[in-house]
Amino acid sequence: MSIIVDVQDLTKRYGDLLAVNKVSFTIEQGEIFGFLGPNGAGKTTCLEIMEGLRKPDGGQVLLKGQSVWPDPKKVKNLIGVQLQSTSFYEELTVKEILVLFASLYGRKLSGLQLDSLLSMAGLEEKRNAYTNSLSGGQKQRLAIITALVNEPEIIFLDEPTTGLDPQARRRSWEIIQELQSKGKTIILTTHYMEEAENLCERVAIIDQGKIVAIDQPQKLIDQLGKKAKISFASTRPLESLFLAKLGAEAGQVNSGEGHVIFANDPAQAIGVLLEKAKQEGIIIKNLHVSSPSLDDVFLELTGKELRD
Ligand SMILES: Nc1ncnc2c1ncn2[C@@H]1O[C@H](COP(=O)(O)OP(=O)(O)O)[C@@H](O)[C@H]1O
Ligand SMILES: [Mg+2]
Structure with a gap:
């Protein structure tokens, strides 16, 4: 070439x-x-x-x-x-x-x-x-x-x-x-x-x-180094303390309109999420697991979402 x-x-x-x-x-x-x-x-x-x-x-x-x-x-x-x-x-x-x-x-x-x-x-x-x-x-x-x-x-x-x-x-x-x-x-x-x-x-x-x-x-x-992206919403706003604890155990948590966890072990991360939510009496909605995309790369690099 x-x-x-x-x-x-x-x-x-x-x-x-x-x-x-x-x-x-x-x-x-x-x-x-x-x-x-x-x-x-x-x-x-x-x-x-x-x-x-x-x-x-x-x-x-x-x-x-x-x-x-x-x-x-x-x-x-x-x-x-x-x-x-x-x-x-x-x-x-x-x-x-x-x-x-x-x-x-x-x-x-x-x-x-x-x-x-x-x-x-x-x-x-x-x-x-x-x-x-x-x-x-x-x-x-x-x-x-x-x-x-x-x-x-x-x-x-x-x-x-x-x-x-x-x-x-x-x-x-x-x-x-x-x-x-x-x-x-x-x-x-x-x-x-x-x-x-x-x-x-x-x-x-x-x-x-x-x-x-x-x-x-x-x-x-791939360079993001995260295998799975777990998105979810909750019935009431999550406190930053909850998010920090979740992040420490489940993987990196980004909080925007919904919440996103980037984790290398999605099953483990979902387990932690559901257990912590139960302890706090929070109901998790719209739980969704997907592969990371270029969107996520963009967010990580620029701190911004790319929207029309
Ligand atoms: N002829 C121009 N005079 C002054 N500022 C300009 C001119 N053309 C573009 N800009 C500014 O330069 C920046 C880059 O613009 P542009 O190259 O058109 O970006 P993009 O194509 O990625 O939207 C923008 O802030 C835009 O407002
Ligand atoms: Mg242009």
Whole structure:
């Protein structure tokens, strides 16, 4: 495998705000790489610097060994870009949009290329439809294929599935996986844990302009070092003394809306929980055991929950 994206010490300020703070990482050719983080974390800024659309204050981006800055035109034909908010000219049809985007690269789409893009996005029937008649999922898929008109090797997708229902989201994942199977390298941003976990081979968790962890989703979860997650609620609020005693015997307890125990031995932890609750006359409700997820990694690393 060879490194196709090499980012070192990327930094960007907006006035006093350090939006991107010495971000470094590399991506292998053919990877699906995800930036996962809450709104305002710096995902779009990072991506746009890599795409040559925003100038960094420091650091460097190499795409296939070629520096993006100071002359982004040199990488224009290497990359495909889907911006975070794409709004299409409503008086154009799907086909006209694709022809227009190709012309921005000085290209003329052949009938075959057009067919293949439309078929990838499942938009064959919509070729002559005006873009304002498309569903949310169809618009997002059109946005993805507009990033492909110049046959790029590296594809940037900024929140390609935000606002879509789960079914439409899965359809977009299929397109992204198809691109990967054709040897493309894909860099996307998301604030959906599920997307990062299911689609991305490696994920960089970004918070307040800094990468706080970077690895395969499962490895990040394994690094938590906890085998089971036990969630429960109680009939009356639990005192901190109770939680402290529970934590000492059963495993780490996080208390938010409900309560969560992270334990290596779930059977033992549940035993302790039920016994302590009985002693205190507390009734435990909605007891649920699951595997830890990327959500939990995020919470552990940032102290925050990632919610829409
Ligand atoms: N052009 C800009 N001028 C000033 N501040 C900006 C600008 N663009 C983004 N920011 C700020 O920089 C931070 C990172 O934004 P952004 O990169 O869009 O994050 P994300 O894509 O993760 O939501 C946010 O606090 C945002 O308000
Ligand atoms: Mg963004």
